[in-house]
Amino acid sequence: MTAPVRNAGLPAPVRGVLTHPIVRFLARRLLYSLVVLFGVLILVFALVQLVPGDPVRIALGTRYTPEAYNALRAASGLDRPLLEQFFGYAGSAVRGDLGVSFRNGDPVTQILMERLPATVSLAVFGILIALLIAIPAGIYSALHEGKVSDAIIRVASQFGVSVPDFWMGILLIALFSTTLGWLPTSGYRPLFDDPGGWLRHVILPGLTVGFVAGAIMTRYVRSAVLEVSGMTYVRTARSKGLAPRIVTMRHIVRNALVPVLTITGIQLATILSGVIVVEVVFAWPGLGRLVFNAVAARDYPVIQGAVLLIAVLFLLVNLVVDLLYAVIDPRIRLS
Template sequence: MLRAALNRLIGMLTVMAIVVTIVFIIVRVTPGDPAAVMLGPDANAADIQALRQRLGLDGSIIQQFISYIGGILRGDLGQSIFLGQPVTTALWMRAEPTFFLTIFSLSIATIIALPIGVASAYWRGSVFDQVMTAVAMFAASVPSFWLGLIFIQTFAVGLGWFPTSGYGGPYSSLGDRLYHLILPATTLGIVSSALIMRFTRASMLDVLNDDYVRTARSKGMSEWRVVVRHALKNALIPILTVVGLTAALLISGAIVTETVFALPGVGNLIVSAVLRRDYPVIQGALLIVAGLYVLVNFLIDMLYLLVDPRVRY
């Protein structure tokens, strides 16, 4: 198990090295002077030169790359031009809404998709299976921003059950802030549940007719135990894979939903940085999101070893 973990860790570090290199290249291939692009057309030569020195763009490419790697190893992702604060600070201040939104959305998606996927596979070809398959296809095709607007109009404006936007005031309790996340989390959860449900159904169909399932039934075990303890347990590998990918996509894909619900999260920060041409924030956010994406996949790989010992061999 330790050897498998080390192999996956080496792969994770390799991917992050590639990501760091790509992020470094992005700014350097920007048409014209990146510092001039960041400051806009009204900047004078002195301001541009000062920014070039602050960003380390006045040295050779090798010097810039070494300096860039050194900053990352120190935890220094640069200074935000518009916010006037370190990128790590800006991202950390916006991390809480995105973190809780991702956790709640993934929980809702799993709670919806897992039992429905198992039931659809168990009653394959029934009316329930056909209806749920159609619902999953519809949910997968619905844009999250449209569903979010429908929820705002129905449950926030029409019924007044939830706030329309925001994340509570600066002195709001954690419960009040989480209350503001119910609608956006439900929006992302419903959209994300479609993929998990379809993979759960397909994975269960692969194992329900296997010999060990028929053997468990022949021993007189209850259907609940056969389906949950035997079939579902052996179908978890692809399900865990899609759940992990969904979690990673939610981290990077909450930008639209955070914008619709005006959540002060990382996604909203990235949108603002793009509009303001705040390249240090964009680079830093890209690195953090890529790192989280790789970390989630690494944790899923480790879960494989716990769920199915055969993976170790």
């Protein structure tokens, strides 16, 4: 007896879409992401409950009055039973309502959306700088293993990994702003309102982020290229008399991109989560500086919302990286 075909009652085109590997992969990843987000939601909700003392009283500080205290406690839903608070917060978060700020009463979602473009623009600029540094430097270092140029690149990458972000930023400010006067020391201009102003302001924080990320990624690129260079198919390609450039680009670099893509996704997600020190040094109004100020002001709804947004960004970046695996190397199956 033949087993019933799943989704047999659906039209053939619909069945084809539902059974496509990418669609099935996206469905599994979506389910996984929802589970992760639910766990993050529990953690950020517990943040307020685990804070010693009354978070509303702490947040108000010298602004405390009985009227302000009761109004803020009611607006935050902290006057309700614990279980009701959690489900109320979870339901509101699903609708995009993350509460109101303890500090100024503005909606947390609005605050986060105002800061997100600055963080995204800095992250994209910084990761492009990192790739422009890491890919050529890592490939060149691996192809010249043991030579002086390889040693120089390795020492430079180790220096970049060891240097603190704030010190790198201060050095760039001292050189390009204080000494040469080419670039502003701090501030931000929206990309679409003032592209030229945005570029002038993003260069120094972008270089700071890019140099540090590029140093980390250079080591991964070098290791990946060295590993692929020792594979049997690379030696076979060389023994056939193929030009070194063809062997490098077709057989080495392409196959080394998979681990490079992994570290690129990690670095991009790290920058998107908010490079706090860099944003504070350059007065960059991104998520990192927002979290820094929220922690200082004990603005727990903003901290909760920022953590949730950062978790979503991490999951999105990981999803895109997983999809790109199959684009770069067709032998990789989405699972």
